[in-house]
Amino acid sequence: MTNGWVDIKNTDMMLIMGGNPAENHPCGFKWVVEAKRNRNAGLVVVDPRYQRTASQADIFCQIRAGTDVAFLGGLINYAIQNNRFAKEYVTNYTNAAFIVKKGFKLPEDGLFSGYDPAAMKYDVSSWNYEEGGNVTGTAAAAIAAGDGPATAETSAKAAPPPPPAKVVAVAGKPAAAPPPPGLPPNTAYDLSLEHPRCVFQLMKKQYSRYTPEMVAKITGIPADQFNKAADKLTSIRKDGDTKKVGTIIYSVGWTQHSNGSQMIRTAAVYQLLMGNVGRAGGGVNALRGHSNIQGATDMAGIFDNLPGYLKVPIPADADFAAYLKRITPTSAKPKEWDSFNYWSNTPRFAVSLLKAMYGDAATKQNDWAFNYLPRIGDKRFSWADQWDAMYKGDVKGLIAFGMNGVAIGPNSKKNIDALKKAQWLVVCEIYPEETAEFWQSPSITKEDQAKINTEVYRLPGAGFAEKDGTFVNSARWLQWKWAALPTPGDARLDQAILSSIFLKVRELYQKEGGKFPDPILNLSWAYTNPASPSLTEVAKEINGKALADLKDEKLPPPNEWKAGQQLPGFAWLRDDGSTSCGNWLYCGSWPDAGSNTQRRNPDDPSGLGIHPTWGWSWPMNRRVMYNRASCNLEGKPWDPTRKQVWWNEAQQKWVGNDVPDFKPDSKPKDHMGPFIMTPEGVARLFVPLAGLADGPFPEHYEPIESPVANPLHPGQSSSPVVKKFKTPLDKYATAKDGFNIVCTTYRLTEHYHYWTKNNRMNVELQPEPFVEMPVELAEEMGLKGGEKVKVSSIRSTYYCKAMVTRRIKPMMIDGKKTYQVGIPIHWGYAGLADGRPEAERTPANLLSPTVVDPNAFTPEFKGFLVKIEKA
């Protein structure tokens, strides 16, 4: 979340889409209700089903799963066409005015400029700004000269991009990669937003194709219904109003698509257009599906990240300096503007991280042990890739720690078969679950079992109530929790289990040596109890400390720290080895005075739901990110009744109820962009260069399994950069194969993933697996609610009962009547379901396809094709 849960209460308008918080976040949903009750805030819900959240909506739109970009693109078009957007904000706080290079082409035919069909990827060199400073006032001349974005014809005529230079490895050393194209330091810009190649005009052109009629064709939302929703949502900017604020709340209903990152991008573009980012009651707000998934992500939950979103080195990084040069951006902005470019501090964060990891073994002489870090090349190591590798026999073993891989899928059958091929499997859990029991999944016979050689170890894990430590919630709050119970029986804390594995591996390396023992032998493990480190020590290590006496007169007092003292914030991190920090974003969570994560003071002096002394929020306890954007150019809040931060002329600095997310002394007249994490200093409506693999503007692409060809460009229906997997179990269906019903998957409020099927209370509240389907479909099939059905995708079959409902309606998609159904994911073959007939024990993810988003590599759980028969 750019904002936070409590902050939702400040909003005037909510779009909840790709998420069902009333179902999955009922406690957080209270803030939605607060906004409705206390501010008369509007609520528009867009979802494949009328669900619990929709029951609270002013307007509900039933959307076909996977077509969210079309809806949001239509919304952008509506806002621009009706002049309902924040002009001053867009001009000054986004890259709307920036001029894009000649040769950039919009995807009228489904492809941006630079596509290489053989490699299925883009050469992004044309996705860049033009150099040249202020060109305001030249628009008319440019138009007269026919200077616009490239079209399909002109780009076809243009010479194909040169093949990328081959990187030749010489004598075992990786050759230096060709320098990646950079952003121009002095970008061209047109403050009138009229230049045909300025980002705003390109965006306008891009989304002018998303007319209400086109939106209806793609999404199945009738045009008048769409217009009603769009009118309501954009009403906050009616007649130039800049006071009102709207928020967008989403969850994995966006993430889990082959076009998922772009759905979120479209939401970001819309929010920027409306001037809603950085403001109380605004933002783009991802709801996290687990209590600590935000923490996992911050702490390198993704294979190409290090903690704090630093990049994992690649083979081409010759040394630490080359690595830092590659990952540290230089500012790119109009000359007249200023950019904080906070990522320019990357070296401080990276060195401090290496010091935290390797301690005294990280020295200036050895590049801070940079070479200890693993490097990744072109090979992906995402979830789906690793199961694919195991299925192909490349991965020999798996440690599944609090993670039920078979059930969480996708394509559970492939995962089960992958585990059959593994040599060993270690599962640490608190319940019997599908992964440890893969060898007795429903389709496996006794004879099959005899042929499985995988050795399965089960470790007795600890439940959440038995562990202390922090949870990082969707609002980026780090909150310490205390263990409520001791671990029962032989169960052990996570850190005890992981430490014993690590200590054993280290012992083996000590004894036997090995190819490269140094990263293991030199890993800093300076805990009081190495066999089970206290999480307090770990949390303090992550926060970071001074390794030498530090003094900085430029920072506000106390500005002197002795070696060994905890650091109060990442402004203190150094790149000379005098600080260590496990994750720069968390620096400040546990300063020398004690843990901020344990604070429980509910005071909220501003009434804006900031609660500055409750827990701690990264970065630096800011509750709303980019909050400089809550003020106009002069530094005055857009809405004086919701004052977050402001420029104090007397003190010559930014002050406020929240912690300013900005250079504190940057005068408004310096025109420093509020989006301090981009090199431009402004937010990106257009993402230049390699920011996203599938395009600088979001474009609607069909899910990999779709009932229709993309009405925008049938020739390029799904994303051109999404690669399918190629094993025999990776089958993908079309409507022609008889799979013509759109299926989505989701959770229920009564259950939590695959745990609660072990708990009688939850089972009483929702006892059996079901599929929700429209009345019309059931009537066609002669089916009554409660009868057993068989839902099949091309991959496998799921058995359950039919929930026949009016809450899902048939849709007209591109002139074709299309049905949509939904399956809650909570059931499987282990736990209380033991002993039930096979037909009641199938995991829902038997149905979903292995295909992933090209940016975040999240599988497409939320839109694929099935057929339904009576069972």
Added chain:
Amino acid sequence: MSNGLLEIKAISGHRGGTPGSGVSRDYDVCKLVDTTTCIGCKACEVACLEWNGYSFAETTFDNTYQTMPDTAWNFWNLIRFNEVEHEGQVQWLMRKDQCMHCEEPGCLIACPADGAIVQYSNGIVDFNQANCIGCQYCVTGCPFNIPKFNNVTKKVYKCTLCSDRVGAGLEPACIKSCPTGCLHFGSKEDMVALANKRAKQVRDNTSHKNAGVYDPAGVGGTHVIYVLHDKDNPEQYGGLPKDPSVPFFVKMWKGPLKWLGGIAMGLGIAAVFGHYVRYGPKPADHGEGK
């Protein structure tokens, strides 16, 4: 809430007698269920079970999100899910169903067992199973179908409005568990005001122009009140009666019939006694046989 505690005994800085002494400041308690903000999360169902110590029962899938078809003797709080049409669009109504704690409680009126049903002055209608004889006249008297019979203990059970918690100054368990603030608890006066305010807000700001408060006069008002999207169609919320009252025949039975019957019996006995005094016993025979 112990009303005795709110009885004025002494006041500060006052010469002479204590004004208001001996007067207890009674107030009625009331639960407000705002169906317009209920998300059907069932937290209240679970809280009710846990506070009242009932274990979980087997349920089966029944083509609905509703936990079970009806409340049960050991399941007093049930959210009813109903799909209805509103302006051509589907609407999913969720209503927390439980004892309404009527001001004129049909169960209590119908109950023959001494002390089995108690109405507290704060409005809570509570069952005392120790005195319950299991006749289920309360079922007959209740216009909301709330009391439920346990075939093993042969007693009837229902929501107590957590009289045990309320008596200790706490809110009912369901109220405590509600995440969205759809449930409120306080004095009847405050809750009615809050409900009306919310209903007006719904009328003024949403398409539900007929939103209103459900506090049925037919049972003298209730100590559980609803805000409904459409106050004229309470039935669509899983059978909430539009104009509930204690059934006519229960009133006749417990009213005129009881008194007339009693009087008639008394008169009957008096009449035969009078007859006996006047005429005495009939001779065994005329004497003509002997």
Added chain:
Amino acid sequence: MSSNIVVRHGTDLREDEIVRYTLKERMCHWISGVSYLYLLLTGLALFTPYLYWIAYVLGGGPTIRFWHPWVGLIFFVSVLWMQSMWGNDMKTTKEDLEWRKTVKAYVTNRDDQVAPAGHFNSGQKQFYWIMFWGGIILFLTGIVMWFPELVPRSAHWVLPIVVFLHCVGALATIGAFIIHLYMGIFFVSGGLHGILWGRVPVSWAQTHHRLWYDKMLKEDRQSVRGTGAD
């Protein structure tokens, strides 16, 4: 000592006596009567708080709630049994119409002016039918009240009506029962004797049930001893 007792229909007959009720009839009557009495007392306990003390006397509320329907079943069976024995006797005859004209004389003990009656006089018959139809209503409504938990929600509207009818039925039988009790115990001397031991003096039969007596002489001579018989 050779006994002067002749046994007919399970009834000891002495001289000048006639079998008024066979043993079977008496048993039926008393099963019916005692069960009714229990039903009356327990029913009244549940009818009004002023008589709820009866519940305590009879073992407590739950106990009477348990037994009332079972005893009701016994009562109902006894009513059916009685109907099978007396049903024909209880039909209204033209002599009954005559008797009814003289009912005032009967009530005021001017028995010489009373028209002759059969086995049962018309008043007894009216009592019988009140108890019979009352029994049916009480049974039918009682079954529903026994298991109200089996009544589906959609049919709950029937419950108040059922309870009401049960009460009305009960009150009607109670009214009749008061009169029956008064007449059987206090008013008609010898009546109680007859229903207890089955025999009545021939003279009593001649006085109160002349037509029946005459019929007995013709049809069941064995059950009549003494005066005018031998």
